[in-house]
Amino acid sequence: MRPEKIGIIGSGLIGRAWAMLFASAGYRVVLYDILPEQVSTALEEIEKELHALEAKSALRGTYSVAQQLSFISGTVELSELVSNAIYLQECIPERIEWKRKLYTDLAAIVGAETIIGSSTSTYMPSLFSEQMTSHRENVLVAHPLNPPYYIPLVEIVPSPWTKPEFVTRTRDLMLEIGQKPVTLTREIEGFITNRIQYAILNEVWRLVADGVVSVADVDRVMTEGLGLRYALLGPLETAHLNADGVADYFQRFGGEVYAVSQTYGPTPKWWQVRRYRRLQPNVRKWCRESS
Amino acid sequence: MRPEKIGIIGSGLIGRAWAMLFASAGYRVVLYDILPEQVSTALEEIEKELHALEAKSALRGTYSVAQQLSFISGTVELSELVSNAIYLQECIPERIEWKRKLYTDLAAIVGAETIIGSSTSTYMPSLFSEQMTSHRENVLVAHPLNPPYYIPLVEIVPSPWTKPEFVTRTRDLMLEIGQKPVTLTREIEGFITNRIQYAILNEVWRLVADGVVSVADVDRVMTEGLGLRYALLGPLETAHLNADGVADYFQRFGGEVYAVSQTYGPTPKWWQVRRYRRLQPNVRKWCRESS
Numbered sequence: 001m002r003p004e005k006i007g008i009i010g011s012g013l014i015g016r017a018w019a020m021l022f023a024s025a026g027y028r029v030v031l032y033d034i035l036p037e038q039v040s041t042a043l044e045e046i047e048k049e050l051h052a053l054e055a056k057s058a059l060r061g062t063y064s065v066a067q068q069l070s071f072i073s074g075t076v077e078l079s080e081l082v083s084n085a086i087y088l089q090e091c092i093p094e095r096i097e098w099k100r101k102l103y104t105d106l107a108a109i110v111g112a113e114t115i116i117g118s119s120t121s122t123y124m125p126s127l128f129s130e131q132m133t134s135h136r137e138n139v140l141v142a143h144p145l146n147p148p149y150y151i152p153l154v155e156i157v158p159s160p161w162t163k164p165e166f167v168t169r170t171r172d173l174m175l176e177i178g179q180k181p182v183t184l185t186r187e188i189e190g191f192i193t194n195r196i197q198y199a200i201l202n203e204v205w206r207l208v209a210d211g212v213v214s215v216a217d218v219d220r221v222m223t224e225g226l227g228l229r230y231a232l233l234g235p236l237e238t239a240h241l242n243a244d245g246v247a248d249y250f251q252r253f254g255g256e257v258y259a260v261s262q263t264y265g266p267t268p269k270w271w272q273v274r275r276y277r278r279l280q281p282n283v284r285k286w287c288r289e290s291s
Numbered sequence: 292m293r294p295e296k297i298g299i300i301g302s303g304l305i306g307r308a309w310a311m312l313f314a315s316a317g318y319r320v321v322l323y324d325i326l327p328e329q330v331s332t333a334l335e336e337i338e339k340e341l342h343a344l345e346a347k348s349a350l351r352g353t354y355s356v357a358q359q360l361s362f363i364s365g366t367v368e369l370s371e372l373v374s375n376a377i378y379l380q381e382c383i384p385e386r387i388e389w390k391r392k393l394y395t396d397l398a399a400i401v402g403a404e405t406i407i408g409s410s411t412s413t414y415m416p417s418l419f420s421e422q423m424t425s426h427r428e429n430v431l432v433a434h435p436l437n438p439p440y441y442i443p444l445v446e447i448v449p450s451p452w453t454k455p456e457f458v459t460r461t462r463d464l465m466l467e468i469g470q471k472p473v474t475l476t477r478e479i480e481g482f483i484t485n486r487i488q489y490a491i492l493n494e495v496w497r498l499v500a501d502g503v504v505s506v507a508d509v510d511r512v513m514t515e516g517l518g519l520r521y522a523l524l525g526p527l528e529t530a531h532l533n534a535d536g537v538a539d540y541f542q543r544f545g546g547e548v549y550a551v552s553q554t555y556g557p558t559p560k561w562w563q564v565r566r567y568r569r570l571q572p573n574v575r576k577w578c579r580e581s582s
Contacts, residue, residue: 122547145516145517145520150519151515151516151520152515152516153511153512153515153516153517155512180511180515180516182504182508182509182511182512182515183505183508184504185502185503185504186503188498188503188554189550189551189554190551190554192498192503192504192508192509192512193512193516193517194551195494195498195555196491196494196512196513196517197517197526198548198551198552199490199491199493199494199552199555200487200490200491200526201526201530201548202490202548202552203486203487203490204487204526204527207479207483207486208527211476212475212476212477212479212483213473213474213476215527217474217483218473218483218525218526218527219524219526219527219528220444220471220473220525221444221446221473221483221484221487221525222487222521222522222524222525222526223521223522223523223524223525224442224443224444224471224473225436225442225443225471225484226436226444226484226487226488226521227518227520227521227522227523227525228441228442228522229436229442229518230513230514230517230518230522231513231514231518231519231521231522232514233510233513233514234509234511234512234513234518235488235491235492235509235510235513236495236499236506236509236510236570236574236577237510237574237577237578239492239574240574240575241578242437245571245575246570246571246574246575247570247571250561250562251562253561254560254561254562255561255562256413257489257492257561258558258559258560258561258562259480260480260481260485260486260489261489261490261493261558262558263479263480263481264486264490267549267552267553268549269545269549270541270544270545270546270548270549271541271542271545271546279527279537279538280536280537283527283528283530283531283536283537284531284536284537286527286528287528287531287532
């Protein structure tokens with residue numbers, strides 16, 4: 001086991017996955033939640049999960065299940081969790097008032113060198129760190145994709161006041177545990193993943209709502225087509241290889257890309273339209289058939 | 292070998308891939324191009340390719356290399372190609388005037404029951420079939436993704452005058468050769484794949500041009516994150532599983548999806564901006580490093 005201590009705040013699915021990821025790299029991990037039952041249940045779940053991973057040869061790292069388990073302990077004392085931790089991974093529910101309260105509490109007890117990374121997919125780091133009276137330069141977003149044990153991407157997003165050194169240190173830490181970090185130079189709504197996901201979702205919705213394609217077929221465009229490519233090649237590398245370099249690609253196809261883009265309809269107002277209710281049975285049927 | 296004959300028009304990479312796909316399912320395939328050297332070179336390339344596929348256990352179908360090769364022949368006579376073919380797959384370069392000329396020629400010689408599917412990724416089927424004096428109901432788009440031997444998706448796109456039965460028949464044919472067709476109910480610019488690809492590309496470009504993220508990191512968002520998910524789950528199934536069904540997803544996250552979508556910048560005017568030139572060395576460096 002390494003001497004450095006990692007604290008995990010929140011014992012749900014994401015918190016447990018982070019605990020397992022850090023333990024797989026040999027870190028001493030302490031898992032925090034409010035109730036003792038939450039913590040004990042989480043530790044039991046982790047034990048089951050690690051054995052299941054071993055059984056299917058999917059256990060990460062070079063340590064045995066017993067070793068990895070021995071690296072992980074639990075607590076219901078936030079101050080105990082924070083003490084001497086080099087890094088805290090926050091995984092509490094996506095409620096901004098809960099996050100602001102937590103980060104305000106953390107400000108009073110966290111060390112000057114302890115980085116606090118939030119797993120949030122929703123809130124820019126400034127939104128829950130701006131009110132902190134100290135150490136707000138320690139806060140950033142380290143957003144995993146679900147399930148983090150299998151999907152290596154982590155988006156690292158600094159607030160305007162995050163100390164750049166803490167960004168670098170978090171990136172190195174993520175690489176060390178086998179994840180694949182990407183770093184944003186500044187915070188932006190939706191970070192990168194959700195900006196891309198929502199651009200896809202808006203167009204998928206318009207095509208289905210306009211009757212151009214069925215629910216099952218539009219999903220197949222990804223699972224039988226674009227997804228297979230994007231699992232290997234990013235959008236810019238794809239463009240680069242589709243022509244004599246990326247500049248040539250945009251020279252040759254840029255007009256076409258723009259022209260097609262001009263035909264997108266308006267952004268769907270998801271909360272207004274009731275049409276997505278009609279989508280529900282079709283998607284449910286499709287999910288049943290595809291699984 | 293099956294008795295039905297398939298004609299392939301154009302002996303480039305895509306034409307050769309289609310020839311191999313149809314031969315793998317036992318169809319009699321005739322490959323057409325303008326010059327005898329093009330045809331003979333293509334047949335030699337196919338032979339090499341089939342042996343290479345066999346060597347890495349990636350050969351499709353139940354027939355041997357020798358059998359599959361024996362199913363494929365070549366011609367430089369369009370009328371010979373067309374005669375008695377149940378299906379023609381057109382794979383000529385993406386130049387609209389060439390396509391219109393070819394389809395005009397085909398109108399005079401094609402049988403009433405011969406379907407003509409175009410591999411085009413660029414042109415809606417009405418654009419090259421409207422001028423045909425007969426048989427324009429036989430024409431549709433059957434757009435593969437590159438490389439078609441590995442990526443099963445085929446987009447089937449009818450023009451306003453395509454006979455619905457020919458759409459169904461093409462879909463069945465694609466399933467028969469092991470591809471995964473999706474059917475559009477009507478033609479639309481960019482079909483589905485390019486509409487989705489361009490929505491991604493526009494946002495990727497804005498994020499890189501605005502300095503939010505590097506070329507390598509934005510590509511990693513797909514290859515280490517979203518792509519791994521989309522290779523297994525489509526966007527609607529993902530939304531469905533992210534909440535208590537897709538209706539619940541949009542009820543809960545719809546406001547957020549819309550709010551983030553409102554922050555997209557304007558569509559990049561690719562052919563105007565010179566900024567993509569600055570992208571070129573970065574992408575080239577990235578492609579070198581990642582390969």
